[in-house]
Amino acid sequence: MPESPEVQALVEDLGTRLTGREIIGVDVVEFRVVKTRSRPPTSLRGQRLRGAERHGKHVDLLIDDGQHLVVSLGRHGWARYGTAEAEASGAVGAAPPTLLALTFDDGSVVEFTDAGDWVSLGSWVVDESSDVPAVAKLGPDPAAPEFTRADFDRVVIGRRKQVKAVLQEQESLAGIGNAYSDEILHVAKLSPVAHAASLSPAELDRLFDATVGTITGAIERQRATPIDQLKAAKVASMRVHGRAGGACPVCGDEVRDFSFASTTAQYCPTCQAGGARLPLRGVE
Structure with a gap:
């Protein structure tokens, strides 16, 4: 997508x-x-x-x-x-x-x-x-220069919904899908099944920084890439998304699949779940 x-x-x-x-x-x-x-x-x-x-x-x-x-x-x-x-x-x-x-x-x-x-x-x-x-109905865009921490907090804090679902919800944050939400959560060292309402202040800080940094960084990398090569460039840039069975680039643990809604997501058990394996089928 x-x-x-x-x-x-x-x-x-x-x-x-x-x-x-x-x-x-x-x-x-x-x-x-x-x-x-x-x-x-x-x-x-x-x-x-x-x-x-x-x-x-x-x-x-x-x-x-x-x-x-x-x-x-x-x-x-x-x-x-x-x-x-x-x-x-x-x-x-x-x-x-x-x-x-x-x-x-x-x-x-x-x-x-x-x-x-x-x-x-x-x-x-x-x-x-x-x-x-x-x-x-679009929510604020993390890539926009005017996007602020206050914008982020308004759509994330207190949400009794899995944080991955919040990231992908276009009415909350515009432009993020399955792949980049996986990447954001890996950078932030957060489990995809954690509920937004349960995040500590430190975890919220990491999530905000990872959201803005991942999206704006990807935009800078993709600029000037021929449009017929953009999809391949996206795939090549992924740390965990689409890398199930491979090694986490941070800790070396095996990247694993996690079924999410109607698709499949990826995560690192060590970096994001305290070493635990998430159930194959998650519930939002």
Whole structure:
């Protein structure tokens, strides 16, 4: 699942390459991606792009008439530049299908793809990005310069919910998913099954520092990475996520799986659970 560091790198790349360019073609390959049927993406033909922004895990393409094309990448969505560039990068073959494509007046093509068995990609044409319900409900973003400890404390302290669930809850903290929540908890030396309400002041300090440091650090690492390489760069940067069976880079203990909600997470028993193995199935 794309998370804020990769989406931030994507929107910066889109903004740099395409700001000022006219949209001369819109191809909706899969009608289910269109969430505003009265204002489909095809209505944007002839408009120019005036920038790109990120809201949590959402891409926001700013159109010069004041409209916004907001794209939710969902669970398996991503973007790539047209077929010629995909061939040059070696991405053709196992490449996921294109569901929505924008063609610009310089010949650039941006293809939004979805690799899942069900369509999770979504698009909205709106007057304000906050007109998209999921954007309107987003909590504060740990990557934002204005994000403060007070913002963090308001959404974490006293919550009778597993801390991993709080980190991934978009209404609490925008942009964090399964992978980076694993990384944050490993840096903070906290068990994923610990409830936020049970954290001591010292643990809250560690969690705040790990949250901001992990996300902002990942954004800095991902900047300027070609968008077709961002997913691989994310995987390569992980300390524990996706590393089950490998050695913890801190203590050398074996990284283990932990089933969480509908997915699988990873943790280090020594660094995060006092040497104990967590049950395979957790309860939020």
